[in-house]
Amino acid sequence: MILPIYVYGSDVLRDKAEPMDIETVNREELQKLVADMFETMYNAEGVGLAAPQIGKSIRLLIVDGNEAAETYPYLKGFKRVMINPEVIEASEATMVYGEGCLSVPNIHCDVTRPKSMTVRYYDENLELKEEFLDEFACRMVQHEMDHLEGNLFVDHAAPIRKKMIMSKLHNISKGKTSTFYKTKLAKR
Numbered sequence: 001m002i003l004p005i006y007v008y009g010s011d012v013l014r015d016k017a018e019p020m021d022i023e024t025v026n027r028e029e030l031q032k033l034v035a036d037m038f039e040t041m042y043n044a045e046g047v048g049l050a051a052p053q054i055g056k057s058i059r060l061l062i063v064d065g066n067e068a069a070e071t072y073p074y075l076k077g078f079k080r081v082m083i084n085p086e087v088i089e090a091s092e093a094t095m096v097y098g099e100g101c102l103s104v105p106n107i108h109c110d111v112t113r114p115k116s117m118t119v120r121y122y123d124e125n126l127e128l129k130e131e132f133l134d135e136f137a138c139r140m141v142q143h144e145m146d147h148l149e150g151n152l153f154v155d156h157a158a159p160i161r162k163k164m165i166m167s168k169l170h171n172i173s174k175g176k177t178s179t180f181y182k183t184k185l186a187k188r
Contacts, residue, residue: 009173
C-alpha cells in the first residue's frame with residue numbers, strides 16, 4: 001500500500017525515533033510495513049525511506065541503490081532493510097554531495113558526510129548484521145539514519161544556503177508544495 005510521505009514541518013520528522021524491540025516484534029506486521037515502505041519509496045522515485053517519513057517514530061529504514069547503479073555500479077544489488085541501525089565507526093575522510101529528500105520536496109543542498117562507515121543493524125529477518133559501507137551507499141544510509149535522530153539534510157547545509165531556501169522550507173511547512181507523490185503535513 002502506498003503511504004503518504006510526511007513533509008518538512010511535520011513534528012514526527014523532528015522526533016528521535018524509538019528503538020524497535022526485536023524480541024517482541026510481530027514479524028508479519030514488520031514484513032507488511034517494509035513492503036509498504038518499499039512500495040511508497042518506489043512510487044515517489046526515492047532511493048531511501050525512514051519510518052518517520054511515513055509517520056512512524058521507530059528506528060527502521062530502507063534503501064535501494066539499484067536505480068543509481070548505472071552511475072555507481074557498486075550499488076547493483078544494494079537493497080537493505082535496517083532496524084535499529086547504529087554507526088560503529090565512521091571515517092574522518094569526508095565527501096560532499098548534493099542531496100534531496102522526499103520529505104523536503106524540490107530542494108537540494110550540498111552536504112558533507114563521512115566517506116565510509118561501519119554500521120550494525122537487524123535486517124528484515126531480525127538477524128544482526130555488521131557492514132562496511134562507503135561512497136554513495138554510505139551516504140544513502142547516513143541520510144536515512146539522520147531521520148531516525150530527528151535531523152534533515154537541510155540541517156547540514158551551509159548557512160548561506162539555509163538562508164536561500166528558508167522561504168521554500170516555510171512554504172512546505174505550511175502545506176504549500178507540489179509533488180507527484182502523496183504527502184502529508186502533520187503537527188501535534
